[in-house]
Amino acid sequence: MYAPRPVEAWAVVVAGGTGSRFGGPKQFADLGGRPLVSWSLTTARQVCAGVVLVVPADQASPPDPGGGSWDADRVVPGGATRSESVRAGLAAVPGSAQIVAVHDAARPLARPALWKAVLAAVAAGAGGAIPAAAVTDTVKEVGPGGRLVTLDRSRLVAVQTPQAFRAEVLRRAHQGGADASDDAALVEAAGGRVVLVDGPADNLKVTSPLDLVVAAALASGVIP
16 A cells, blocks of 8 residues: 655745835844744744745845844745735746745744645645635725725635645746736636635734734734
């Protein structure tokens, strides 16, 4: 009886933004004595065979503020948009990879269990798997002239990263060079099947300085 061959998964950690809403490149801001991006790199290293780090295009090899080197197999410059940055990272992923997980460095607290959940869903046959959390706020769409339309929140989810995909599915979705706010949108548009896994509430996205304060509290256990 033959044992199944292990699935080779690589991670693309996207840290190529300028941090315009944060007031600077948030991916290098301090969180618990470490650069924000290093949290995601450490976790990606635990669950993936290899890690590609995408950095700002004008910083092809930014120094680690901690004095070391980034825990990534490859460091590549990103593009003008998130999708361009993902494509730059994807191009550095070896052809042997069967699954690629794409993760935003702005979500430093994504735990190994979440990474494993999306990777397992793809290994089980899905084209892609993304974490999503129920929307608890009332959401309104602002139409022409300021007209408001209240959306049915029972049908809405807030999507997170890491998002995992079969490598060939993700490469095909990016072939056209389109832009989207996340990779699942490109895969969906290309006809790929994307499934949802539970996204934890503490998988915070750091967008503003206040978010960094909350992330520090979560990381230190002040907020359980």
